[in-house]
Amino acid sequence: MLPLLLLSGPASIVQANNIGSLDLGPTKDGELYVHQESEDHRLFIHGNFEGFHAYALVTHTKFKINKDSVKLLSESSFNAELIFENDSGEELSQIVEFNSPLVPLSGVSACKYGRDFDSFEFSFSNGAANQKFPCDLVYVTHYSRNLDYSIPLCIEYIGMAAKNGRTAQDRLGEGHDKLQTILAKLNARDQFKSASIILYKPGELESEGITFEQVVETLEASIIQHFKPKPLNVEHLNFPNNKTKLTSILKKIGANEIGVKLESPENTLLYSKHKPDKLEEHFIHIKVP
Known part of the structure; x- marks a missing residue:
């Protein structure tokens, strides 16, 4: 019998x-894509x-900024009360x-895109035009140095x-009814929450009895079963435990266990909500009947 290990x-x-x-995202490690969304705002x-x-x-918390707390530290860094x-x-x-x-920064301040101060506006010592960046989950996780809260x-x-x-980008770029449902629910309840997309690149398995598509579906099914x-x-x-084409394939290749x-x-x-333990890594173990 064969255990399947999926990452x-x-x-x-x-x-x-x-x-x-x-x-339109970049296709090389370390590459940067810049999209001019408006005159003073670019998407990175x-x-x-x-x-x-x-x-x-x-779904997760939004972020806002104490507008009086923003302080320039150097031409490449600053701090603010989040x-x-x-x-x-x-x-x-x-x-x-x-x-x-x-860079190089000459100044930074908090600004608004909505009702709260939820963005940073940067000015530059080289005379470049000011730019605004939403202080969202991407910005906070990518650019913060010392956030002591996960x-x-x-x-x-x-x-x-x-x-x-097909890729997740292809699927999501066509619009996504489940995402619209989530956003509508957050808007209706006026919660201090936002929605984000987490993307993954599952690895392939060296097995002639299962295709890459079926490997990805097994990963998806295992995560759904867990959460x-x-x-x-x-x-x-x-x-x-449900009888599907996927479970038949797993039995056919002799997979008696799945580890994710x-x-x-x-x-x-x-x-x-079903699995309330908040973890950096979830290890999922499933026995295939």
Whole structure:
């Protein structure tokens, strides 16, 4: 009999409102993609955005800034009091040091995109035009230096795209009804929460009896079975005890156990309402009947 060991690989975060720009992301490690969204705001996507085939839709705290706390430290760094909530809705705050995505800085201040001071505006000593960056989950996890709080991410939906070479970017870029449901619910309740997309690059298995698409589906089914993000996920909640084409293939190749290692993005913790333990890594063990 054969145990299957599946790795999610490192996680990348994309804000839900940037879903339409995923297919324009960079395709090399360390590469930077810049998209001019408006006269004073550019979207930055870092890293290699090829090969994402699994994803999670998560909800988490928003962030706002004490506008009187922002202080320039150097031409490449600054600090500010960051205000956010834990998963129980209690307000927390911390003076956080940040690296700047652009240099050389001559000044930095808090500014508004919505009703709160939730963004940074940068000015530059080389005469370049001012730029604004939302202080969102991507910015906080990527540029903060000393945040001593791991941000809980509640899994609301697990999905995949691997058939005929499709990627998660292809699937998400076409629009996503589950994501719209999550955003509508957050808006209706006027919560201090936002939604983000967590992207994964699952590895292949060296087995002739199972395709890469089926490997990704096994990873998806295992994660759904573990976190049970109802009501948005309805398939695979009882995996592997449900009789499907996937479970038949697993039995055919002699897979009697599945082990999954799911990584949380840096400075975050994954959990769900069904599985409330907030962890950097979730180890999932499933016996195949």
